[in-house]
Amino acid sequence: MSELKRTQLYDVHVAAGAEMVDFGGWEMPIQYPGGIIAEHLYTRQVCSLFDVSHMGRLLVEGPERKAFLQHVLTSNVAALDVGLAQYCIIPNENGGAVDDAYLYMFQEDNYLLVVNAANTEKDLAHLRAALQGFDCTITDISADWAAIAVQGPRSKEMLTALNGGAQMTEPMKNALGTVSLEGHYARVAKTGYTGEPLGYEVYVRSEDAAWLWNRLVEMGAHPAGLGARDTLRMEASMPLYGHEMGTAPDGSEIPIFAVPLAKFAVSFSEQKGDYIGRAALEKQHKYFMKYMDRDFSDLSGLPRKIAPIALEDRGVMRAGMEIYQGDKLVGWVTSGTMVPYFKTEGQGLSTVILEASGKRAIGLCYIDSDILTDDTVEVDVRGKRLKAVIPARHMSVGAPPFARPLLYGVEEDEHGVGGGDRAPKALELVHKALENHIWRQEQCINLIPSENTPSRAVRLLSGSDPACRYAEHKKVLAFYEKEVFYYQGTKFIDEVERRLVEEMRAYFGCTEVETRTLSGQMSNMAVFSALMDWKNRVDRKHEAKRLGYVMNNHIIKGGHLSAQPMGALHDYIAIDPVTEKPAVVNFPVCADNPYKMDVEETKKLIDRYRPELIIFGKSMVLHKEPVAAIRQFVDEQNIPTTIMYDMAHVLGLIGDHFQNPFAEGAEIVTGSTHKTFFGPQRGVIGVNYKEDDLKYGLWKTIESRTFPGSVSNHHLGTQLGMLMAAYEMNQFRDVYQKAVIENAKSFARSLKAHGLDVAGDPAIDYTETHQVIVSVGYGEGPEIAERLERNNIVVNYQATPDEEGFTASGALRMGVSEMTRFGFEAADFDRLAALMADCILRGTEVKEEVKKLRSEHLEMRYCFSDAEIDEALENLAAKLV
Structure with missing residues (x-):
């Protein structure tokens, strides 16, 4: 020793x-x-x-x-x-x-x-x-x-x-x-x-x-x-050299691509040149790809692979034990033992890790490449064949902060098939829908920042004819770019859509608006598709080039899912040949405030990467986006880029109380129309190109990538509701937006005063938008959000910029826009803050007090409510019954 x-x-x-x-x-x-x-x-x-x-x-x-x-x-x-x-x-x-x-x-x-x-x-x-x-x-x-x-x-x-x-x-x-x-x-x-x-x-x-x-x-x-x-x-199914790498139990050399991690660890980038083993690895990779497609016609190139293995019979596996299918030797155990795990109860986010533990016989094996996940095999344990299975994995790390065991054989919920007499079920549905409606609209305080309640007029119009009709249309050059409809009975919806475009142009302060997209995500997809098509407009004979570098807010830093490579950007973004990752660069944030962009560092990255597209916008947003500063920089540096602002969460705040994106230099604005903008669930795209601009051609492409590129039936009823919402917003926007911003700041101050940890910059009352973020402790967000819901306060638990994912969420993301529409003012938000502090910090049940507070605010504001329109709505409602 x-x-x-x-x-x-x-x-x-x-x-x-x-x-x-x-x-x-x-x-x-x-x-x-x-x-x-x-x-x-x-x-x-x-x-x-x-x-x-x-x-x-x-x-x-x-x-x-x-x-x-x-x-x-x-x-x-x-x-x-x-x-x-x-x-x-x-x-x-x-x-x-x-x-x-x-x-x-x-x-x-x-x-x-x-x-x-x-x-x-x-x-x-x-x-x-x-x-x-x-x-x-x-x-x-x-x-x-x-x-x-x-x-x-x-x-x-x-x-x-x-x-x-x-x-x-x-x-x-x-x-x-x-x-x-x-x-x-x-x-x-x-x-x-x-x-x-x-x-x-x-x-x-x-x-x-x-x-x-x-x-x-x-x-x-x-x-x-x-x-x-x-x-x-x-x-965790991690390989150990000498077991899953190096020499196999039969004395042969284990190929690198036999190890699952090889797909992450091996690169064939041109950047690497002719490195040691490249030719052999490329040959292995060819077979690896064939086996991924279950083409096992030739196993000579990669005869075996490393895979997890779990015993179903009682026993313990050890390295070197033989594995059989029938009489055929198909591999060997490379690592094996009895591994402990904590037992759990409950499902989903309600899963509770118990103090009790169990053991399971698991390991890794070197097994024939044509053995598939869930195949059963037998392990020779001291001369006795024990039943085993090849699972996909032994555990999951997808729900931090805990690693969670995946016990083989745990049954998934069966997929039900409807049957029996549907009449009682239909009646039950109506009763439950009414119960839910009363709970959400009369007894709950909704603080989810991505939600709002449309006015009665918006809801009634959305359900009226032409709901469920068709009105496909496009501009046709032969008729001097006039809209041509492919269906009859569309004159009314044609008028509605033209008026909606006019109202949205007035709201945005821009030249052109597309209102047929059905969501903010679809709006983004239409824009990304159009940008890619526009990029390839002069060469249609070769495979289309994807978008080069795109700059956006990382999803961990509050960025929109729809602006991520995993989201709407997925099919349009190129792979950087150097990094072999999607060509995306993220906005840096301030060291002392991760919710705010670091403008000077952003300029350095723009100069380095010269992105084709810059996407502003967040789903967790406390600050204005520095559109004007970045527009000035790219113009001064003559960087050819397109500046887009995904305003999904702040679409209803465009104006003097927040920011005017087109006036600040944005070229394209997309958004969801049902968040701070209080319309039905739809999407919208605005641009500020004029007909003599080169990029007006991009606008025409956006139109074509909307229809026929993204939608056919564009949900005509909600177009009526959207027009009413646009009328309401343009009529009341100044007082509504002012109230929202003031309420958010007041709510943040009250939450802080009542002892909660409010994120953001106290110098600006923590927020410049409708959102307020409260830190409640690492991983505590889901449980506290559930506790608040039991007390009729509906919030959104959220991972902060330094947390690993939604299950590790340590914050609550809240918005004041819906309650502002129902008349909440500073004093009401202060009462609410006190109730929330009691519930969060002291575990107090506050449900009855919350119901009382909500019952005092049932009348919606910032919408038309005179006698004449009320009578018209009653007549419409009578016809919809």
């Missing part, structure tokens, strides 16, 4: 009573007195510490460091920027793995490559042999820096506290940060080998290692050893 290497934390492990073992030449803790099962469960429930200082830490420096790493790694190093890391594999010429590794870019002038402990010397020899011809160096800095993995649901809370409450990294995986932990310099990576959605690897100077370890233990973290590290990574 004295010849074994020891990490900087050896004495700490011994003092804690760890059982020390030989691990790849290192004397490491396999477990602590509590045992592996307890360590595994504590990681999943709270936070565990893992000494990973035995891993090799290699500093790569020099002018040709990037070119060298491109040559010796499978990943596209050019895709890395400062503050990012990437999983990678060190390949050999045969397409096998020398090792897998992580590459970090903490600084501009070097890279940190972290490799497996037992492979460090072998990896160094391999890498140094490849150094010839490259002007760079590799330095083993493992002795100078210690590494501690801090993994589990409370890891973020603990490290953030040590960092003085400041965010350490962006909330996405592979983000990096350089921080001061109570005065100790540290580099933090949002990475780890446990599968935890909240997990970090912290690099500190060797002399600081024991301090950090002991300080985290004081805060509630528990030490964990190699045993729990193995069960955790196995549950």
Whole structure:
């Protein structure tokens, strides 16, 4: 044992009573007195510490460091920027793995490559042999820096506290940060080998290692050893070199593309050139793609794959055990054991993690490539064939802050099929609809910022004829661009649509408006489709080019889903050949206010990327967008771009009390017509191009990508309701918008005064829009939103810019527009703030007080209500019955 290497934390492990073992030449803790099962469960429930200082830490420096790493790694190093890391594999010429590794870019002038402990010397020899011809160096800095993995649901809370409450990294995986932990310099990576959605690897100077370890233990973290590290990574289906990489149980070399992570770790970008193993990997990839399409006609190129495996019979799998289908040997277990998990009860967001735990026999295997998910196999366990299954995965990390086990065999809800006498069901539906209507309209206070209640006139008109009719139409050049309808009986709707366009032009202050889109999402899709078509207008003989770089608000920073590559932008955005990711660059935000754009940093990014399209707009919006400043900059720099503002949430605030997008330089504005704009659920597109502008052709394309590109029947009844809403908005906009902004500021001040943590800048009363955001604690948003709903206050739980997703939401996003329409003023919002504080902070039941407050505000404002229009609406309602 004295010849074994020891990490900087050896004495700490011994003092804690760890059982020390030989691990790849290192004397490491396999477990602590509590045992592996307890360590595994504590990681999943709270936070565990893992000494990973035995891993090799290699500093790569020099002018040709990037070119060298491109040559010796499978990943596209050019895709890395400062503050990012990437999983990678060190390949050999045969397409096998020398090792897998992580590459970090903490600084501009070097890279940190972290490799497996037992492979460090072998990896160094391999890498140094490849150094010839490259002007760079590799330095083993493992002795100078210690590494501690801090993994589990409370890891973020603990490290953030040590960092003085400041965010350490962006909330996405592979983000990096350089921080001061109570005065100790540290580099933090949002990475780890446990599968935890909240997990970090912290690099500190060797002399600081024991301090950090002991300080985290004081805060509630528990030490964990190699045993729990193995069960955790196995549950997460993460490969381990020597098991799922390297040499297979039959003595053959495991191809890199046999490992599922290869699809993330291997790049064939032109940026990489002819790197080590590229030809072999391209051949593997060809077969990998065939197998993805279930073409198993030729298994010679990639005969086996790494996959999860779970025992259904009682027993325990171990590495090397044979796997059969019938009499055919189809593979081997590569990793296997009994893994603990916490039991749960409830469904969806109501799922509760219990203190009780269970165990399951799971692992990974190297199995024939034509074995599919859910196929059953048999594992030879000491001469006895035990039934097993190939699941898709063993756990999910899609609901942070907890990793959640996926137990094979848990049945999904059956898809029901209607039957029986429908008459009682129809009556029940009517009764329940009435009950819900009364609850939402008379007993609840609705603060969801993306909702509003249309006036009675809007609702009645939306349900009147021509609802469910058709009125397809387009402008035809042969008739001097006059609208031609393809259906009869459309003269009235033609008049309605022409008047609606006129009213919306007046509202926007722009030249052209398209009102046929059915949602804000569809409006965006029509614009993106038109921009792509416009880009390709001079060349129709080749495959259409997608949009180049687009700048937008990241969804984590409150950006619209419809402006993301995962949303409406998906089919129109190009892939950047350097990063191999969608060509999107996000607006940077201010360090002291993540809800506000950093204009000067934005200008730098615009100058660097020269985006074809700049999309303003957010769904979590407290501030005006800097349209005028960015318009001035792109004009001064002569950057050819299109400026679009997705005003879905703030469409009803266009005016002197918020901002006038076209006057500030926007070219295209899209929006939803049922949020702050109080119409029916539709979409709208406005542009400010004139007929002699070059981009007027883009407007014509937007029209054609709306019809026939996006809609056929454009829901004619709601066009009537939309026209009424436009009349109301143009008539009452000044007083309505003024009241909304004043109420939002007043509500924010009251919430703060009653003890709640209001996000935003107090110098502007926290908001410049209809929205107010309250922080309620990491991951507490869903439960508190549910509690408020039980008390008849309906809000929207929301992840803040430093949180990982909706299940980790620590905030409530609220809007005042609907209650403003029902007459709420500052005093009413103050009463509401007090009730909410009682409910949130003290758990008080306030339902009856909320119902009383709501009952005092049942009459809608900012709509037409004189006797003549009331009589006309009664006549219309009588005909609709």
